[in-house]
Amino acid sequence: MDEADRRIVAATQDGLPLVPRPYHAVAAAAGLTPEEVMARMHRLLAEGAIRRIGAVPNHYALGYRFNGMAVWEVAEERVDALGARIAALGLSSHCYRRPRHPPDWPYNLFTMVHGRTREEALHWVETIAVVLGEAVRAREVLFSSRILKKTGLRLVG
Amino acid sequence: MVPLDETDRRLLDDFQRDLPLEPRPYAAMARELGLEEAEVIARLAALQDCGAISRIGAVVRPNTAGRSTLAAMAVPADRLEEVGALVAALPEVNHCYEREHRLNLWFVVTAAGAVGVAAALARAAAATGLPVLDLPLEAEYRIDLGFPLRWT
Structure with a gap:
């Protein structure tokens, strides 16, 4: 991961914002363009540095106590x-x-x-x-x- | 337990991974589920508010963006509140919980590098006067499909 990748991870660690264009918001926080954020996240996914992007379930709240x-x-x-x-x-x-x-x-x-x-x-x-x-x-x-x-x-x- | 309807379950079942990497990902999810973008956003917000999902986001491979370890302490029962509070207060500790065992306090330490992790473990030991067992990840075995939720 390079410095820009790390800024993307930092900008997403609290979760993607629930707005119509969340990667645009990440881009603004990371000082990158939205296209660059999506391209980098694609690459990090392909390389395995990002495991997945999605809803992270809370097992406990879902009844798995x-x-x-x-x-x-x-x-x-x-x-x-x-x-x-x-x-x-x-x-x-x-x-x-x-x-x-x-x-x-x-x-x-x-x-x-x-x-x-x-x-x-x-x-x-x-x-x-x-x-x-x-x-x-x-x-x-x-x-x-x-x-x-x-x-x-x-x-x- | 949080009550979820069929649409909520589909959101959770189908989108633990593969949130679309396109400018309007929630609109893409809405198309797949036959919903409006605004409803997907509202439902995800509600699932987040009620705690059913902790966030929508990227799950990063351990020790990729930083370094982390799992640590455990055997805390005398009468010190558990005090020691738990001291350990949980460390900024490098992002997860801290009790387990039913002689080693009864477990926590995950994350920092930018190995030096930061070691320093946090040393502070946990110094602040509590108790030894800390350091159990860093050596290998991870997985086929990462998310965790299958059984609804019935």
Whole structure:
């Protein structure tokens, strides 16, 4: 991303304005022409730097009150293949590899599941567990109990 | 839970991605849904006001426009309010929540670069006197189709 790309991201991080010509508003904020904003966003989408442009749903408000972060300890040499398989199931909104900190935190594969009930969320966890099979050495599900702060992407400094 | 009608659901199902990149994107959505541009804008505004959608916007790949990490702390129960408030107040913290675990306070730190992320984690530790577990993203696995919402 170059400097102009970053200005576009900064101008859209609170969301696109709900006016008939939102990219014109972004252009004015970023000091670019609307054509340049749209062309750059096209390129960032094609390159994958922008994942998608659209309505970002709030799972909690839509009734998905149970957010479970299921964490798994799997062998390092298998985590990438298994992570790709889990992502392809489409059951989790996020699937990440993160560093292990044994012994207290041995988990290297993170999957986020959402349910309208705790049982529904746990059902998705069990489905994932079946796919992971005997590769799992340890696992836990951490449900979120309270959101203290949530804002869009913010870049500071 | 927010009550949504059929048109709201279509707006959410069909436009979690692929908001048209053209001068009047809401007019293009309206054409697909058989609505007027003004109604699409009004419905999106209502969905945003009631919290069903957090925004209409671009979802940026992590660590592209800046650097971020996921961090966790094990906070004694009687300090959870105080520590949660201290951590949430850091400007680099854009998401902070409690989870049911010994590691009960989780937060996402985002800054322009790795130095800013490390400084924010150090401030969280210094302000609370508690160790911070740093769990940066090492790999992300996804086929990004948005999250499928099941309406029934």
